[in-house]
Amino acid sequence: MSDLSGEEVARLHEEYVLQPWAKQGAPATPVKRAEGIYFWDYDGKRYADMSSQMVCSNLGHQNQVVVDAIKKQADELCYIAPSFAVEPRGKLARLLVEIAGAEHFQRVFFTLGGSDSNENAIEIARFYTGRPKILSCYRSYHGSTLGSAFASGDWRRFAYETGGAAPSFVHFLNPSVYEDGFDRTPEDEERCTRQYLHQLEQQIAYEGPETIAAVLMESIVGANGVLIPPKGYMEGVAELCHKNGILLICDEVMAGFARSGKMFTWQNFDLVPDLVTFAKGVTGAMVPLGGVIASKEISKFFESHPLPCGLTYSGHPLACAAGVAATQYYLDNDICAHVKQLEDVLKPRLEEFAERHACVGEARCIGLFAALTLVKDKQTRELLAPYHTANGRMPAIFAELKKRGFYTFGRESNLNVCPPLIITEDELNEQLDILDEVLTWADHEFCE
Ligand code: PMP
Numbered sequence: 001m002s003d004l005s006g007e008e009v010a011r012l013h014e015e016y017v018l019q020p021w022a023k024q025g026a027p028a029t030p031v032k033r034a035e036g037i038y039f040w041d042y043d044g045k046r047y048a049d050m051s052s053q054m055v056c057s058n059l060g061h062q063n064q065v066v067v068d069a070i071k072k073q074a075d076e077l078c079y080i081a082p083s084f085a086v087e088p089r090g091k092l093a094r095l096l097v098e099i100a101g102a103e104h105f106q107r108v109f110f111t112l113g114g115s116d117s118n119e120n121a122i123e124i125a126r127f128y129t130g131r132p133k134i135l136s137c138y139r140s141y142h143g144s145t146l147g148s149a150f151a152s153g154d155w156r157r158f159a160y161e162t163g164g165a166a167p168s169f170v171h172f173l174n175p176s177v178y179e180d181g182f183d184r185t186p187e188d189e190e191r192c193t194r195q196y197l198h199q200l201e202q203q204i205a206y207e208g209p210e211t212i213a214a215v216l217m218e219s220i221v222g223a224n225g226v227l228i229p230p231k232g233y234m235e236g237v238a239e240l241c242h243k244n245g246i247l248l249i250c251d252e253v254m255a256g257f258a259r260s261g262k263m264f265t266w267q268n269f270d271l272v273p274d275l276v277t278f279a280k281g282v283t284g285a286m287v288p289l290g291g292v293i294a295s296k297e298i299s300k301f302f303e304s305h306p307l308p309c310g311l312t313y314s315g316h317p318l319a320c321a322a323g324v325a326a327t328q329y330y331l332d333n334d335i336c337a338h339v340k341q342l343e344d345v346l347k348p349r350l351e352e353f354a355e356r357h358a359c360v361g362e363a364r365c366i367g368l369f370a371a372l373t374l375v376k377d378k379q380t381r382e383l384l385a386p387y388h389t390a391n392g393r394m395p396a397i398f399a400e401l402k403k404r405g406f407y408t409f410g411r412e413s414n415l416n417v418c419p420p421l422i423i424t425e426d427e428l429n430e431q432l433d434i435l436d437e438v439l440t441w442a443d444h445e446f447c448e
Contacts, residue, residue, distance in 0.1 A: 006030040006042025020144075021156070034061035037420045037427055039407075048431045050401075051408040052420045055222060055254045055369075056280035059326060059335075060420040066286050069325030073318050080317060082110075082310065088320035095327050096278070096293055099263045104272050106299035109307070110291040110315035114253035114279035115143025117290035118216065120309045121275045122147050125214035125247045127308050128298050132167075133207060135246075136216040137174035141223045142251055151216050154224050154411065155388065172203050174217070176227050178362040178373055181381070189230035197236040209244035214275070219265035222254035225414030226371035228364045238271035247274040247298075253290065257281025258330050258421050261340040261367035268366070274298060284326045289319035335421050339367045345425055346370055349432050350417065357439040358447035359384065361413075370417040371410065376446060383413040384446060397442050406434045 004012075009030040018024065030042045037060050038046050052058055059066065073088060080086050093108040109124070111117045122134055136142065138153035149157055150166040175182075175196045182188040204212065215237060221227040241248040250273040255265035257280070262268055264276060275298065279290030294302075313319075330336070343365060350363035350370055361375035361383075374384040374394070385394045394410060401408060410416045417435070419428065 006032070009042065036060045036062075037423050045405065047402070047405050047407040048419070048427070048434075050406055050419050050431055050435075051416055052418050053285060054280070054409075055259070055416070055418045056285035058257050058259065058281040058421045059284035059329060060422045063284055063286065063326070063329065063422075065329050066284055066322050066325045069321045070287060070318055073321030077317055079313075081312075082314040086315075086317050086320075088317055088324050089315040092282075092320045092323040092327065093315075095324065096282075096291070099327070099331075100276055100293050101272070104295055105276070105293050106296045107294050107302075108291050109294065109309065110289065110320070111279070111311060112288050112313055112316075112319075113143075113290045114251075114277070115145040115148040115290075116311065117253060117277035117279055117292055118142045118148040118151060118249075118251060119145050121249045121277050121292045122151065122214070122216065123309050124292060124294065124298065124307070125249060125275060127305070128301055129213040129245070129247060131211055131213040133170055133212045134168065134214055134216055135170050135172055135204070135207070135212055137218075137221070138171050139174050139176055139221050139224045139227060140218055140251075142216060142218075143253075170203075170207060170212075172200050174221065174227070175230055175233060176225070177230055178364075178381070179383070182230070186231070190232070192230040193233045193236060196230075196233060197240065200237065201240055204240060204244055204246070209246060212244070212246045214247040214249050215241050216249040216251060218251045218253075219255045219269070220260065220366065220369065222369070223416075224411055225373065226364050226366075226369050226416065226418075228366055234266070234269040235271050238269075238273070249273060249275040249277060251277050253277055253279045255369065257327075258335045258339055259367055259369045259418070261336050261343060263330065263336065265366075265369075282326060283319060283322040284329075286326070287316075287319040287322040289316070289323050339421050342423065342425060342428060343367050345428055346417065346432070349429075353436065353439055358443040359439060365417075368417075368419055368421055368423070371414045372417070374413045374415060374442070378447075385413045387412055393442075393446055396445070397438060400438045400441055401434065404434045404438065406431055406438070 013028045032040050032042050040046050096108050097105045136151040140153040142148045142151045150169040153171050175192050182192045250266045252264050256278045274295045276293040283289045347365040354360045354363040359374050361373040363372050376382045376384050
């Protein structure tokens with residue numbers, strides 16, 4: 001396919017590509033090919049993709065059903081403007097509405113990825129409610145376009161605030177049970193939920209509910225460490241929204257498409273959002289696609305008001321063809337059931353790591369959506385890399401893993417374990433053995 005060497009491919013990238021979220025010119029591993037849960041570099045070294053890249057390659061690499069659907073659509077019709085009717089676009093919209101629940105949802109606005117799905121959900125919520133403010137969590141990531149970045153709460157939003165924070169974007173603190181000093185006992189979870197809901201209720205009152213268009217939340221916070229909320233918290237947020245005429249936008253960009261063992265992660269909770277944003281897993285990342293699923297009420301509203309958003313590539317036929325094939329693949333192969341089965345392997349093993357390893361503070365796992373919080377001191381819960389520090393410890397751990405062919409990522413002191421959802425039990429156990437070995441190394445390196 002290519003006559004360039006690995007060194008030449010790496011050099012092209014390092015010299016010409018503006019690399020996201022990084023200092024430029026840093027070394028980049030040249031990747032030759034990928035298949036299933038693995039990818040290979042130019043030296044033939046194999047890596048298990050234990051983060052599904054950016055938690056998006058849910059169906060593994062090069063899923064043949066999706067590849068074939070893309071090829072077939074490319075032969076037939078690559079592009080037609082969003083105002084035309086084209087089979088894969090309508091079919092995918094209907095499929096997503098059915099999965100979200102046709103009793104509550106009606107229409108889908110298509111985008112190109114996660115950032116612009118949140119960007120457009122914000123616009124839709126503001127236009128529909130006539131209210132300006134968007135409330136979102138500090139412990140969150142919603143994207144890197146201006147609006148979605150202002151809504152994000154983690155360190156990355158600071159990059160955008162050099163020109164001043166945007167008006168009408170308000171943050172509230174969402175729970176991180178372990179870091180906030182709570183345990184996973186029913187009593188502690190209840191106390192944690194009560195404390196955080198009380199704070200949010202007060203914040204809504206002080207901001208003025210009549211000024212708030214929407215609360216935007218990841219159904220389970222992903223990039224910031226798979227923060228499984230305490231029992232009752234998400235339902236409580238939905239209730240506060242409902243009581244105050246505030247829309248609830250669930251960001252399913254990372255959590256969606258079977259990652260938690262349900263097609264959408266909010267379906268693990270007793271609530272129904274007004275808008276659902278999605279991307280990544282909808283095509284298994286084989287083509288960029290995202291979107292917003294709108295409730296019946298919101299969909300109806302835009303029958304008498306023109307929708308104030310639009311993109312040239314909204315509902316791109318190639319992407320939608322991939323979306324139909326991938327979404328149907330999750331359903332036909334009952335990927336949710338497979339994920340639930342493997343949760344019974346992954347969760348106990350990670351919890352056992354948390355008991356045995358000095359450097360593991362807590363393990364969190366729902367479906368194949370998991371993270372470890374790494375600590376310097378288990379007694380005091382001192383994090384291995386406290387917020388806003390770059391002490392090199394986490395990069396050293398990721399490098400040790402990569403050396404052994406285990407690829408993943410994490411932010412702050414969290415190490416994410418989010419393999420492709422088609423991983424087998426044997427493959428999973430093999431990789432967890434490697435993780436175990438590296439955690440032993442980290443115990444000695446950082447905790448003695
Ligand atoms: N929302 C969430 C929850 C995400 O995890 C991400 C990306 N990691 C985004 C939005 C942004 O998506 P994209 O990078 O496709 O724009």
